[in-house]
Amino acid sequence: MTAARTPARSSVAMAIPRRRLWLFGLLAAVLLGAFLLSLTLGSVSIPVGDVVTILVGGEPARATWSDIVLKFRLPKALTALLAGAALAVSGLQMQTLFRNPLSDPFVLGISSGASLGVALVVLGAGVAAGLGSGTKLLGGLSLAGDVGITVAAILGSLLVLLLVLAVSRRVQSTMTLLILGLMFGYATSALVSVMLYFSIADRIQAYISWTFGTFGGVTWSQMRVLAPTILIGLLLAFLLMKQLNALLLGETYARSMGLNVRRVRLTIITSAAMLAGVVTAFCGPIGFLGIAVPHFCRSLFGTSDHRVLLPAVTMMGAILAIAADLVASMPGSQLTLPLNAVTALIGAPVVTWVILRQRNLREAFAG
Numbered sequence: 001m002t003a004a005r006t007p008a009r010s011s012v013a014m015a016i017p018r019r020r021l022w023l024f025g026l027l028a029a030v031l032l033g034a035f036l037l038s039l040t041l042g043s044v045s046i047p048v049g050d051v052v053t054i055l056v057g058g059e060p061a062r063a064t065w066s067d068i069v070l071k072f073r074l075p076k077a078l079t080a081l082l083a084g085a086a087l088a089v090s091g092l093q094m095q096t097l098f099r100n101p102l103s104d105p106f107v108l109g110i111s112s113g114a115s116l117g118v119a120l121v122v123l124g125a126g127v128a129a130g131l132g133s134g135t136k137l138l139g140g141l142s143l144a145g146d147v148g149i150t151v152a153a154i155l156g157s158l159l160v161l162l163l164v165l166a167v168s169r170r171v172q173s174t175m176t177l178l179i180l181g182l183m184f185g186y187a188t189s190a191l192v193s194v195m196l197y198f199s200i201a202d203r204i205q206a207y208i209s210w211t212f213g214t215f216g217g218v219t220w221s222q223m224r225v226l227a228p229t230i231l232i233g234l235l236l237a238f239l240l241m242k243q244l245n246a247l248l249l250g251e252t253y254a255r256s257m258g259l260n261v262r263r264v265r266l267t268i269i270t271s272a273a274m275l276a277g278v279v280t281a282f283c284g285p286i287g288f289l290g291i292a293v294p295h296f297c298r299s300l301f302g303t304s305d306h307r308v309l310l311p312a313v314t315m316m317g318a319i320l321a322i323a324a325d326l327v328a329s330m331p332g333s334q335l336t337l338p339l340n341a342v343t344a345l346i347g348a349p350v351v352t353w354v355i356l357r358q359r360n361l362r363e364a365f366a367g
Contacts, residue, residue: 020301020308027315031081034322038077039069041331072216075223077322080215083283084293084321086230086275088313089237091290093272096244096306097265098178105276105290108177108269109160109184114280115211116188117156122207123192123199157277160184164269177265212338213284215325222282229278236271237310240264244306286321287340288347293317296350320346 039051046069050060054069090105098107106112167180196204218226243264246254251261279286297312298304324346328337 023301024311024315027312027319031315031319031322034319034326035077035081038080038322038326039073041326042068042073042329043331043334044068045331075218075220076216076325078223079218079226079283080321080325081318082227082230083215083279083286084289084317084319085314086233086279086317087286087289087321088293088317089234089310090272090275092294092306092309092313093237093240093244093268094290095294096247097268097272098175099247099250100178101295102291103178104287105272106185106280106285106287108164108181108273109188110157110273110276111280111285112185112188112192113156113158113160114153114277115156115192115285117152117154117159118210119192119195119207120156121152122210123195123203153281154277156188157273157280160188161270161273161277164273210284211340213286213340213343215283215321215339218282226278226282229274233271233274233278234314236267236274240268240271241306241310244268248304283339285340286343288343289317289320289324292347292350293320 036048036051039055040046040048044065046060046065050062050065051069053060054066055074060066087105091103094103094105094107095101097103100107163184164177164181167177196207199207243254243259246257246259247261247264254261254264276290293313293316294309297309297316300316301308301312303309320343324339324342328339328342330337
């Protein structure tokens with residue numbers, strides 16, 4: 001009986017890795033296709049052959065197409081790819097650390113900290129003007145531009161990160177840390193609301209435009225900061241594969257395996273904060289990707305093993321971010337939709353489907 005069952009079991013065991021390899025190959029192909037599609041579609045359609053010619057340094061049928069692809073579409077597509085991967089991996093880390101299927105990259109208040117930094121720059125002078133200070137100061141400010149907003153968002157995210165790291169050294173429970181992170185987020189959001197109330201119309205509009213989110217505002221010079229920061233954060237996440245798998249069974253089990261839970265928790269928080277913070281700084285608060293992508297990959301691959309999930313969510317996050325950007329840009333027209341609205345339309349049904357497909361939230365998290 002045992003000899004008869006062994007071949008069947010081994011064939012099943014071989015089928016699962018083969019299926020996963022096939023899925024990884026499919027994701028890689030879809031990612032490549034989506035990336036090329038993002039370079040071809042827009043207000044001006046460019047044939048794929050000419051796009052490839054431009055990328056390899058050749059001359060396209062029209063000279064203006066080179067400027068369109070290299071100066072505008074390529075940095076935008078790379079930003080979407082990096083940001084989607086960063087938010088998805090950050091979301092996976094937060095869901096594993098807090099053992100909460102509804103955790104996302106901004107659960108520690110990182111997004112709210114970035115929003116506060118931007119609000120201080122964009123709305124600060126508007127508050128002064130609204131309260132009766134001279135408007136010459138407002139007119140002389142140019143900090144609402146990309147550079148000022150980016151620096152302010154980074155500093156705001158960094159401030160909240162430092163607060164969270166300081167608190168995490170004194171707190172043993174991850175649930176307590178989760179609640180404190182939410183409180184940080186509520187406090188910073190309250191400050192932003194007060195500033196919005198007292199600011200003036202044009203500054204409010206500038207801030208609201210930033211909150212819509214976009215991948216198109218990153219230049220090649222800014223990419224020198226965005227890309228290395230995201231790659232370092234992703235490297236940290238991949239180095240934590242075994243530790244993340246241990247945390248799936250709880251902190252008590254992880255400690256029994258000799259894991260330094262406090263040190264691992266600090267490293268996970270640092271990696272997730274780097275990924276979410278730099279994306280928020282350069283692209284605005286992009287929602288739902290961090291929640292939806294890990295759930296979708298758990299269902300697609302049928303596992304919670306981070307050795308499978310980390311590369312899967314990296315590619316899936318990049319695919320969905322590029323797809324959302326394509327939908328938001330509305331190819332063939334001059335209109336542009338808010339990116340956050342599109343990611344919500346993509347992410348909300350995925351999360352709802354995954355949760356309803358499972359018996360309860362814990363099963364949805366555990367996969």
